[in-house]
Amino acid sequence: MEKTVNNKAWFMVLPVLLLVAFTAVIPLMTVVNYAFQDSFGNNQFFWVGIEWFQELLSSERFHDALVRNLIFSFSILAIEISLGIGIALCMPKKGWGVPVCLVLMALPLLVPWNVVGTIWQVFGRADIGLLGYFLNSLGINYNYTQDPVAAWATVIVMDVWHWTSLVVLLCYAGLVSIPEAYYQAARIDGASRWAVFRYIQLPKMHSVLLIAVLLRFMDSFMIYTEPFVVTGGGPGNSTTFLSIDLVKMAIGQFDLGPAAAMSLVYFLIILLFSWVFYTAMNNIGTEKKHYAGEE
Amino acid sequence: MARIDLDHIRHSYLPTPTSPSDYALKEVNLTFEDGGAYALLGSSGCGKTTLLNIISGLLTPSEGELLFDGKPVTELSTEARNIAQVFQFPVVYDTMSVYDNLAFPLRNRGVPAAEVDQKVNEILRIIDLESKAKRKAQGLTADEKQKISLGRGLVRSDTNAILFDEPLTVIDPHMKWVLRSQLKHLHKQFGFTMVYVTHDQTEALTFADKVVVMYGGEVVQIGTPDELFRKPQHTFVGYFIGSPGMNILPCEVDGTMARVGGHSVPLPCGLDPKKQAQKTEVGIRPEFVKLGGAGEGLPLKVNAVEDIGRYRILRGEMEGVALNAIVGEGMSIPESPTALFDPTQTNLYADSWLVSEGA
Numbered sequence: 001m002e003k004t005v006n007n008k009a010w011f012m013v014l015p016v017l018l019l020v021a022f023t024a025v026i027p028l029m030t031v032v033n034y035a036f037q038d039s040f041g042n043n044q045f046f047w048v049g050i051e052w053f054q055e056l057l058s059s060e061r062f063h064d065a066l067v068r069n070l071i072f073s074f075s076i077l078a079i080e081i082s083l084g085i086g087i088a089l090c091m092p093k094k095g096w097g098v099p100v101c102l103v104l105m106a107l108p109l110l111v112p113w114n115v116v117g118t119i120w121q122v123f124g125r126a127d128i129g130l131l132g133y134f135l136n137s138l139g140i141n142y143n144y145t146q147d148p149v150a151a152w153a154t155v156i157v158m159d160v161w162h163w164t165s166l167v168v169l170l171c172y173a174g175l176v177s178i179p180e181a182y183y184q185a186a187r188i189d190g191a192s193r194w195a196v197f198r199y200i201q202l203p204k205m206h207s208v209l210l211i212a213v214l215l216r217f218m219d220s221f222m223i224y225t226e227p228f229v230v231t232g233g234g235p236g237n238s239t240t241f242l243s244i245d246l247v248k249m250a251i252g253q254f255d256l257g258p259a260a261a262m263s264l265v266y267f268l269i270i271l272l273f274s275w276v277f278y279t280a281m282n283n284i285g286t287e288k289k290h291y292a293g294e295e
Numbered sequence: 296m297a298r299i300d301l302d303h304i305r306h307s308y309l310p311t312p313t314s315p316s317d318y319a320l321k322e323v324n325l326t327f328e329d330g331g332a333y334a335l336l337g338s339s340g341c342g343k344t345t346l347l348n349i350i351s352g353l354l355t356p357s358e359g360e361l362l363f364d365g366k367p368v369t370e371l372s373t374e375a376r377n378i379a380q381v382f383q384f385p386v387v388y389d390t391m392s393v394y395d396n397l398a399f400p401l402r403n404r405g406v407p408a409a410e411v412d413q414k415v416n417e418i419l420r421i422i423d424l425e426s427k428a429k430r431k432a433q434g435l436t437a438d439e440k441q442k443i444s445l446g447r448g449l450v451r452s453d454t455n456a457i458l459f460d461e462p463l464t465v466i467d468p469h470m471k472w473v474l475r476s477q478l479k480h481l482h483k484q485f486g487f488t489m490v491y492v493t494h495d496q497t498e499a500l501t502f503a504d505k506v507v508v509m510y511g512g513e514v515v516q517i518g519t520p521d522e523l524f525r526k527p528q529h530t531f532v533g534y535f536i537g538s539p540g541m542n543i544l545p546c547e548v549d550g551t552m553a554r555v556g557g558h559s560v561p562l563p564c565g566l567d568p569k570k571q572a573q574k575t576e577v578g579i580r581p582e583f584v585k586l587g588g589a590g591e592g593l594p595l596k597v598n599a600v601e602d603i604g605r606y607r608i609l610r611g612e613m614e615g616v617a618l619n620a621i622v623g624e625g626m627s628i629p630e631s632p633t634a635l636f637d638p639t640q641t642n643l644y645a646d647s648w649l650v651s652e653g654a
């Protein structure tokens with residue numbers, strides 16, 4: 001097909017370009033601007049080059065937060081993806097159970113982040129919280145304000161509780177799109193339950209899983225509100241993720257330059273990982289390159 | 296390979312069917328002989344696929360019994376029945392190679408690798424996909440995918456029967472013909488019992504030795520293509536088979552004469568006076584309607600004449616009822632034509648069922 005060239009078309013996209021410029025590009029440029037300067041209040045700025053970046057990349061505080069973030073993201077991905085697939089497989093495909101399950105699944109997704117944090121903060125307390133009281137009465141010393149392991153467990157379980165539903169709903173959408181004939185053919189072919197999963201259900205869930213992994217990675221890597229409400233980044237720095245650290249730096253210490261530099265690095269890391277996931281999962285699914293010669 | 300008997304099979308998709316209309320499949324008694332090639336023909340929603348799924352075990356019938364070689368199999372699972380089935384839309388395992396797709400049913404049954412290889416290569420040759428054996432099934436054309444589906448149905452040599460559920464719907468016309476001849480050839484070669492569901496009469500008539508015509512959840516006629524053409528047992532068969540279908544005209548019966556409108560048509564047989572019929576009709580195929588001049592037969596109003604090459608189809612009506620005739624090449628259509636019926640090819644229907652001679 002011939003492309004129609006009409007310069008008037010630019011006027012059509014102009015509103016969107018302006019909107020994106022004001023909401024994304026200009027703020028980002030401000031951050032870029034700050035990242036190379038130092039300020040002493042009174043709107044006085046001094047050019048410092050890449051000093052903030054050098055400082056950041058060699059800072060132990062940054063490394064620790066990054067490692068914590070990676071551990072957190074990969075843990076919740078491993079749990080939420082496998083749990084999500086499992087629950088989606090168990091959900092009914094038709095009948096009155098479908099709307100019931102869907103509503104139950106959607107409920108956690110409707111709770112605002114800070115409320116989720118508050119729920120778990122109270123839920124986990126040893127004195128008034130159901131979970132905390134129960135665990136302690138079992139003889140398990142559970143106190144997320146003092147014990148890093150308990151704090152981590154709480155933050156991870158909280159995220160799993162909040163977001164597994166998303167993976168479930170995505171997987172379920174993938175599963176119900178599989179025509180009945182596939183299952184019938186599998187029965188005719190004498191396929192085992194595992195083979196049905198491996199060769200029919202998993203391939204059909206591939207694209208929704210890609211979305212699920214990307215969304216959950218990005219979201220969990222940027223997690224702020226829930227751990228901030230529950231643990232405040234503690235005990236010590238044990239649950240201080242990059243975002244919490246960033247806010248401390250930018251708002252708490254008002255170090256705009258280093259905070260801007262960190263924002264940019266943070267952004268690039270998320271972009272890089274998302275790209276890696278996307279490419280890797282696309283390749284697993286199709287392996288088109290290998291056969292390109294035959295096309 | 297086995298003989299398949301359906302004994303008083305009924306099926307309803309409702310949990311507690313009450314009236315006959317609740318049944319997708321009204322009582323069916325049917326035998327598919329070992330090694331026969333059958334077609335199940337009928338319009339959409341007549342219960343063909345339901346019947347097929349009952350045979351393969353994807354559905355358990357509400358009532359009745361299914362027997363393979365005299366042994367009841369109604370309660371057996373699909374796997375245990377050892378049936379191959381090909382579906383209307385291609386089912387391929389996207390992540391597997393073409394070769395692995397074909398090997399899948401064999402490997403699941405623990406067939407030794409050497410035998411798998413030999414069978415799969417044989418099928419690859421038949422479906423003409425040898426050159427693509429190693430590539431993934433994903434991204435193949437619909438034709439190729441359906442060939443793989445067909446191949447998976449044919450790869451097992453020990454199946455009791457191979458069932459086809461409108462397998463060529465997605466295939467383009469040229470390939471349809473090729474694949475159908477190949478199926479026919481395979482049938483001759485290996486003697487599988489084959490049941491082929493279709494709503495396409497050409498497909499049914501060319502593929503099968505015997506055609507089972509279904510209508511509204513019932514089997515209305517089982518017969519060879521010729522029987523279906525000459526002696527349709529039910530007006531539906533008359534309509535459905537043939538192009539255009541049989542002319543069906545309401546009539547009153549008077550001995551061995553039928554009164555159509557104000558005109559008399561001779562019949563091969565009369566009506567049994569003991570049987571009361573709500574409605575009587577004469578049926579005649581357009582092929583056996585001859586044209587005469589004014590006063591010779593039934594007055595015919597010509598609506599259209601379609602020239603389709605080797606003959607013409609005259610679309611007409613007689614007192615508001617459609618009446619078609621096939622006019623051979625070189626035959627002229629008179630100014631005010633009348634229709635003459637060949638008495639030996641005229642059928643009488645009482646309440647839509649054929650009144651046969653001597654009955």
